[in-house]
Amino acid sequence: MSAPTSSNLRTLGQRETLRDRVRDALRAAVISGELEPGAVYSAPTLGARFGVSPTPVREAMLDLVKEGLVVAQPNKGFRITEVSEQDLDNLAAVRLLIEPPTVRDCVPVIPDRDLPALRALAQDIVDAVDREDLIGYIRADHVFHLALLGYSGNRHLVDVVSDLRTRTRLLGLAPLLRSGRLDRSAAEHHDLVDLIEARDPAAAEELMRRHIGHVRGLWASGTEEP
Template identity: 60%
Template structure:
């Protein structure tokens, strides 16, 4: 069973999210990381104790996740994490590849180096979270990094599409990778990607992001 974390609730993006949104972000990250298992039912009080918060914002946040199709409401019991099939994961990754690979590679010639460097602390946070095995922090930092990178394209609709795809994905193998000491190596690809973009090396950036997305599907999401 994956270790239970009680992370500090993250603050992401430019607008400071509400407490309910912060709880939803933490729960969503736990779900994506595979710490909330597909098919299992979780009660709001149980999750509240696990995350060190009160039950009310957890219940409200889980209702938000239910609207996104990430959990189903189970009357008088709580919420069941929806199961994502291998075919769905393949489809999500394929769409992400179609969007993220060319968009990210193009940033080597269009993004300001200062804007790219501003993302380096997030890239380093991904590496640090991988090294310490804090999977929820890893997912949160990874989401912020990739959406922040794509935002440099200036296409807000593209960013929202990728955000939705990432929310629906599952990284069931993160715990196994962390235990095997392999997650940190994969995490360092974010720094390699930034280095390629800052160096204006389009082909190197394309190679790194292609490899990275391959890891997402080929290594992480297939481990149950």
């Protein structure tokens, strides 16, 4: 896989079909806990919630069944899967093994010309927080991190991280957003671009390690672990 270029970085989060856009929104709603773990939702109910007809919702939810995020319930709808604390710990542990060293290795190879586009992706995350748009935050965060990891040139690594992120639950994000405390985490993405621009791989690796640590602390429950 070739690394992203400045011409396509800004299109990484764009989708061509309504089904894809609905799937992304539903996936983010599951990850954030806006769709409650263990609850069953019908396609018409979700369609009304997201302002679309039941058909693209039903199609999108079938995609999420394949991802293991929901389970089809005949004649009822879709049940949101529950993930154990141990599974979440394990997911974060694997991400820590992969992402920080990969970011470290990417820092020297990211062209200067791509920095404005990465900065714009980081700003998308901040803007979502300013709008109090939790689903938008998760989607923008996903796009930024996969774009960054794309500079590794390893499509398999990017796919693995994408799957790990999808299976994670960040149920503490909603209260953090309401309290205004998510701003600092959003700003860390600009901090990361600053370190890339400064060509400081070690500091970028450490920031990414701390950032992922939020997954099982700040973002999981709304409070940092001791």
